[in-house]
Each structure stands twice: as structure tokens, then as C-alpha cells.
Amino acid sequence: MATLWLGLVRLLAGFRRGLRDPEFRAILFLLAIAMTGGAVFFHAVEGWQWIDAAYFSAMALTTVGDATLSPTTAIAKIFTMLFSISGIGLMLAFxxxxxxxxxxYDDRKDQE
Structure with missing residues (x-):
């Protein structure tokens, strides 16, 4: 259990340190725009609740997938393909x- 907490602390410290970097902030901003855009699209086209639309956007961007939600209209399927292809690269960059x-962060802790 201690290893899990240590890993989370290191992850959060890295995230905090990353917020000082302009490139990291730009990628984070683009990722937020992609998530928001995907949620708005799925809410409008598929008629999903906001939470379902945001959830599906996150699943598509992280390649996790979920069989309980899937686009039903042709335009939503095409959008999902393009959204996933472009968004996965953005998620990997992040x-x-x-x-x-x-x-x-780990290197600095080892030097101390």
C-alpha cells in the first residue's frame, strides 16, 4: 500500500513540476479542449447525458474503450474514428x- 501512495505522490509532484513547463501546459490545454469538444459533440449528436459524453470521450482518448456506450449515428462513428486517431496522439504526448x-523528480530525490 505504501508503494501505491509513493507512486501517487511522485505522479502528482511530476504533474506540479510539469505545470511550470509551457509545452506541458499547451498539451494539457489541447487535451482539455479535445475532451470538452468530444463531450459537447456526443451530448449534441447522440443525446447522451453530459457525464456519459465526457466518460466516452475519456475512454476514446485513452484507448480503454467501453462496450456499454457506443455511437449509433454514422456521423458520430466517423467523428469517433477521427477523434480517437488524433486524440490518442495527444494523450500519448501528455x-x-x-x-x-x-x-x-525521482532523479532529484536520489541526489539528495
């Missing part, structure tokens, strides 16, 4: 930058 700042 996670890559986050891991860089987490590693820097």
Missing part, C-alpha cells in the same frame, strides 16, 4: 511529458 517530469 503522458510522455508527464513521465519526463516524474523521472526528473
Amino acid at each position: 503522458l510522455s511529458r508527464l513521465s519526463t517530469f516524474r523521472e526528473r
